[in-house]
Amino acid sequence: MLEANQLSKSYNGTTALHPLNLKVEPGEVFCLLGANGAGKTTTINLFLNFIAPSSGMAAVGGMDVVKHPLESKRLLAYIPEQVMLYRNLTGLENLDYFTSLAGGKHTQNELRGFLEEAGLARADADKRVGAYSKGMRQKVGIAIAIAKKARALLLDEPTSGLDPKASNEFSQLLKKLSGDGAAILMATHDLFRAKETGSRCGIMKHGHLVATYATADLGHAELERIYLEHMHD
Amino acid sequence: MLAQIMKYEWRNLQADRMPFAVAAILGLAIAYGAANGSNWVRFQQSNIDAALKEQSTRMSSIRAEMAKLNAGEKKVSAFADPRLPQSFGRNMGLHYVVMPPAPLGSLAVGQSDLQPYYFKVSTNSKETFVNNDEIENPVHLLAGRFDLAFAVLYLFPLVILAFSYNIVSAEKEAGTLALALSQPVGLGRLITAKVVLRAMFVFAVSILISVAGVAAGGAALSAEGALPRLLLWVGVTVLYGAFWFVLAIGMNALGRSSATNAMVLAGVWLLLVVIIPAVLNVAVKAMYPVPSRIELIQAIRVAGEESTREGSKLLARYMEDHPEMAPAGSSGSAPDFGTLLVALNDATERKVRPVLARFDHQLQQQQQFVERFRYVSPAIVAQSAIQDLAGSGTHRYQHFLAQVDAYHRRWRDYFVPRILRKQQLTGSDLDLLPQFTYQQEDNAAVMWRCTQALGSLCVPLILLGVPAMLALRRYRVAG
Amino acid sequence: MMLAYLLYFALFVAGTLAVSAWAPSSRAALIVMLGFWMFNCLVAPRAASDIAKTLRPTPSAFEFGHKVELALQGTGHDASEERTKRLEAELLKKYKVDRIEALPINFNGARLQDGEDHGNQVFDDAYAELWDIFSQQERIHRVASFLAPSLALRSASMAFAGADFSQHVHFAKAAEDYRRMLQRAMNEDLMKNASNTGPYFAGDDLWAKVPPFAYTAPDAGWVLVRQLPSFGVLLLWAMGTAVMAVLAANSGRAD
Numbered sequence: 001m002l003e004a005n006q007l008s009k010s011y012n013g014t015t016a017l018h019p020l021n022l023k024v025e026p027g028e029v030f031c032l033l034g035a036n037g038a039g040k041t042t043t044i045n046l047f048l049n050f051i052a053p054s055s056g057m058a059a060v061g062g063m064d065v066v067k068h069p070l071e072s073k074r075l076l077a078y079i080p081e082q083v084m085l086y087r088n089l090t091g092l093e094n095l096d097y098f099t100s101l102a103g104g105k106h107t108q109n110e111l112r113g114f115l116e117e118a119g120l121a122r123a124d125a126d127k128r129v130g131a132y133s134k135g136m137r138q139k140v141g142i143a144i145a146i147a148k149k150a151r152a153l154l155l156d157e158p159t160s161g162l163d164p165k166a167s168n169e170f171s172q173l174l175k176k177l178s179g180d181g182a183a184i185l186m187a188t189h190d191l192f193r194a195k196e197t198g199s200r201c202g203i204m205k206h207g208h209l210v211a212t213y214a215t216a217d218l219g220h221a222e223l224e225r226i227y228l229e230h231m232h233d
Numbered sequence: 234m235l236a237q238i239m240k241y242e243w244r245n246l247q248a249d250r251m252p253f254a255v256a257a258i259l260g261l262a263i264a265y266g267a268a269n270g271s272n273w274v275r276f277q278q279s280n281i282d283a284a285l286k287e288q289s290t291r292m293s294s295i296r297a298e299m300a301k302l303n304a305g306e307k308k309v310s311a312f313a314d315p316r317l318p319q320s321f322g323r324n325m326g327l328h329y330v331v332m333p334p335a336p337l338g339s340l341a342v343g344q345s346d347l348q349p350y351y352f353k354v355s356t357n358s359k360e361t362f363v364n365n366d367e368i369e370n371p372v373h374l375l376a377g378r379f380d381l382a383f384a385v386l387y388l389f390p391l392v393i394l395a396f397s398y399n400i401v402s403a404e405k406e407a408g409t410l411a412l413a414l415s416q417p418v419g420l421g422r423l424i425t426a427k428v429v430l431r432a433m434f435v436f437a438v439s440i441l442i443s444v445a446g447v448a449a450g451g452a453a454l455s456a457e458g459a460l461p462r463l464l465l466w467v468g469v470t471v472l473y474g475a476f477w478f479v480l481a482i483g484m485n486a487l488g489r490s491s492a493t494n495a496m497v498l499a500g501v502w503l504l505l506v507v508i509i510p511a512v513l514n515v516a517v518k519a520m521y522p523v524p525s526r527i528e529l530i531q532a533i534r535v536a537g538e539e540s541t542r543e544g545s546k547l548l549a550r551y552m553e554d555h556p557e558m559a560p561a562g563s564s565g566s567a568p569d570f571g572t573l574l575v576a577l578n579d580a581t582e583r584k585v586r587p588v589l590a591r592f593d594h595q596l597q598q599q600q601q602f603v604e605r606f607r608y609v610s611p612a613i614v615a616q617s618a619i620q621d622l623a624g625s626g627t628h629r630y631q632h633f634l635a636q637v638d639a640y641h642r643r644w645r646d647y648f649v650p651r652i653l654r655k656q657q658l659t660g661s662d663l664d665l666l667p668q669f670t671y672q673q674e675d676n677a678a679v680m681w682r683c684t685q686a687l688g689s690l691c692v693p694l695i696l697l698g699v700p701a702m703l704a705l706r707r708y709r710v711a712g
Numbered sequence: 713m714m715l716a717y718l719l720y721f722a723l724f725v726a727g728t729l730a731v732s733a734w735a736p737s738s739r740a741a742l743i744v745m746l747g748f749w750m751f752n753c754l755v756a757p758r759a760a761s762d763i764a765k766t767l768r769p770t771p772s773a774f775e776f777g778h779k780v781e782l783a784l785q786g787t788g789h790d791a792s793e794e795r796t797k798r799l800e801a802e803l804l805k806k807y808k809v810d811r812i813e814a815l816p817i818n819f820n821g822a823r824l825q826d827g828e829d830h831g832n833q834v835f836d837d838a839y840a841e842l843w844d845i846f847s848q849q850e851r852i853h854r855v856a857s858f859l860a861p862s863l864a865l866r867s868a869s870m871a872f873a874g875a876d877f878s879q880h881v882h883f884a885k886a887a888e889d890y891r892r893m894l895q896r897a898m899n900e901d902l903m904k905n906a907s908n909t910g911p912y913f914a915g916d917d918l919w920a921k922v923p924p925f926a927y928t929a930p931d932a933g934w935v936l937v938r939q940l941p942s943f944g945v946l947l948l949w950a951m952g953t954a955v956m957a958v959l960a961a962n963s964g965r966a967d
Contacts, residue, residue, distance in 0.1 A: 041711075048415055050710040070417040078415035084408025088248035089241065100237040101416035101423075141412070148416075251743060262755075269762060280774045287778060351774075368773045370846045371877055372853065373765065379758035387754055395743070495742055507754075 001026050001075075001152045001183035002047060006056035009042050016042045018207045019056055026151065029174060029184040031194035031215075033227055034204035040187035042207075044154045047185070048078055060152055074102065077145030081157040083137040087130035091115060091140050094129055099147040106147060118143035119169055135166035142173050145182075153177065155186040159193050171197045191227060195220050203230045234418070238426035246431075252396045256438055259384065259392045263442045266381035270339035270623075271450025273380070277338075277350055281331045284351055288329055295326060296660055303659075316657040319571030322356040322648030330354055330640050330669040332633040335624025336456035339447050340466060341382035343625030346374065350633075354641050354669075356575070356648050358582045360533055360589075363637075381443055382619050385470055386612055387506055389439055390477040394498045396431045397481035399491035400424065405710070406491060414710050421705060424485075428478050436474060440467055458676035462622045465683045469622070472690040473615040477502075479694055483701035486708055509610040513603065521598040529588060536584030540577050571652040600627060611693050618686035621679060628682065632674050643667040713872035716939075719946035720865045726953035733960035756860030763856065764849035776842065783834040792827070799826050818912070821902030828895055843881060850877070857945045864945040871939050874929060878938060882930055890925045897922055 002024040060072040404410035620626030735741035857863035870876040906912035
């Protein structure tokens, strides 16, 4: 569903991402691990076509995102570290707005259903987003993904700054979405969450994907050891 | 989808009170400007009415006086005898030529507060009667008028910029842009929705209040050509506004911060609306200086003196003597004076003609220069079009002056032969005097000029719009 | 004049400082200052003119000209024939003669000077009234300058450049006084030297007696005294904004 083929990005001679080859299949959760500046966010922005690749190709559902910017985004959902919504609108209105951008037409009840499915308390749907916590905003982000029936999710450090309970709820949601067949690419610092929710994880360093592991093969302690080993030069 | 975007955009805009406060100020300014323009039109009209009333009272008293003189009930000096064509045509029986305010005059005061809109035509040379400007405190003339054109040309762009300087940058800064663009929607479409919404609001406020204000001010909207002109005015306003929207989009496309956008856009506004027109004004006066009025007056005086010296000694004596010194009832010698005066006028005018020609030539050069360089700022194009539509610009005034010239010739052609023939006027002659009726400007010509202005307002739109669109394609949401 | 500009710039600097310290965001500060500039430089001069014209309307050229014309013609007691008759009677009585031709002075000369005096009176009255309106309008501008300091600066700037209305009036009065002196000299010569019957010629010597027009423009002190209110307004603004800036700086929080 998500595929990077010799995908690279450089800014004025500095390479942010060396040619990357990566595939995330439906139902799979791929966690990108690595220090800040390792190229995780660059990879996600390339899939979103927010930045143009220097070479290679990013494809969603087999479509090159540069050649099919709108079609590829029909399949995508994006949850950044901070899901920034319109502060003056309610959670429900934000959901309505963003799903309508995706061309979706939903009744109020359906929209409330999506919010509930994403774990937002019923009463909170009609509160202004300005009063939301980070976790609540993440849930609206998930609701957007649910509403548009996203086939691929791009998550950029979604759990950083969440309290353990919210973080756990978030992982449960991800598991559910991948269980429904979504391909998930998640950049994270959270090794524990990566082990819990990920089916595979890749370690990035200086723009290179240096190693890939199936999380099922590794224990928590082992993953941490390997990660730290890679971080040492 | 556009409607849906606009709906939520509207809700978002509402939460930010600033643009609405600015729009409310614009609305007030427009209403005030329209009222001010309407007052000016009424002021002109009341002066015209007063002048024409004075003329008709004067004519009836002249008729009465003629009757008395004919009946031998009264005797007056030649200079006060209305039966003598030189007295009547030179000062007693002068007729006003008036240019009534145009139907949409309240749209722009324009040059009309500097250019006289009525003259008292006499057999003397034109220069003796063309300098009857309105009286005004010079400080007021310096400041310019707070009319509808001021509100539209100066304030309207600022309101547009206040609504749109951060149209993309604010969303980028708030982080909502990334989420929006992760949806299958192009930045172009998003901006289109935002701009169309804002434009509808700002244009509606400006145009509705303007039209309502002008109509309430008593503009003759039913007059011939008034409605098409009003439509053209709407067109000019919309295109002028569109220019500022496109400018704001172009600035946003560069991806700078909202604060930078605001500074740069305010700077461009200052440049295009305030500085360039002022510089152009200074440049044109420096490049094609018009001889000063004093020079003109001196030239007329010198020419007059020369002619006087060339004329007979009798004439010289007459000119030196005060008119009041002419003994009463000596109408036998007075017609000679009339004849000589005709000759004198003629000689003087011929001598002054080159100075006037230089005057006119320089003015023409100035006008051509401005016409050529007005494209440097859409504000200048819009201003001249709005003045043209309001009938307070150069074109209508030139049109009026040409008619004044023609009437002046007719007036002279009527009186000069009678002066030379020493033919006295009778009451029935008064009914046959040349009459002046202002001929409206050819509507089609105005429309054509303003349509051209609309075209030239499109040029900067395209020049800015195309690169703005290209820049938007390269817009970096992240990284 | 430099002081006026310094005060003006200072008030902007201090005002900007105060606003940027008080404003909730830099955007708000920018908009407030831009709004103030707009009001001060573009709107206020026009609006002040409108207010001045509404409170103290300038007469229309037609109204003014018509009034002067009527006054010049005179009515009743003042009508020109009446005045001539009165003058004639006065002079005949004064010189104890019974006909104009017997007068020791030239009657036309006397009549011209009489007409001149009458005209002067009419113009003096009309222009006194007009200039009084202008100066009242100027006072309104001065009051408005408490709201928009650009008006005070404009007034001071024009005055020190020697291009304001009061200096125009100063010149116009001097020129008019000269013209009246000249006119009187000519008429008096006519009265003295012309006979009431024969022709009259004036020689070059008459013109040689007339001094050339010499105009002394008002000095800086004259201008300064008249511009004290402008300085007062600018000083008030500069001090006011400075106080606001200091207060804002003291109450400013780091966050």
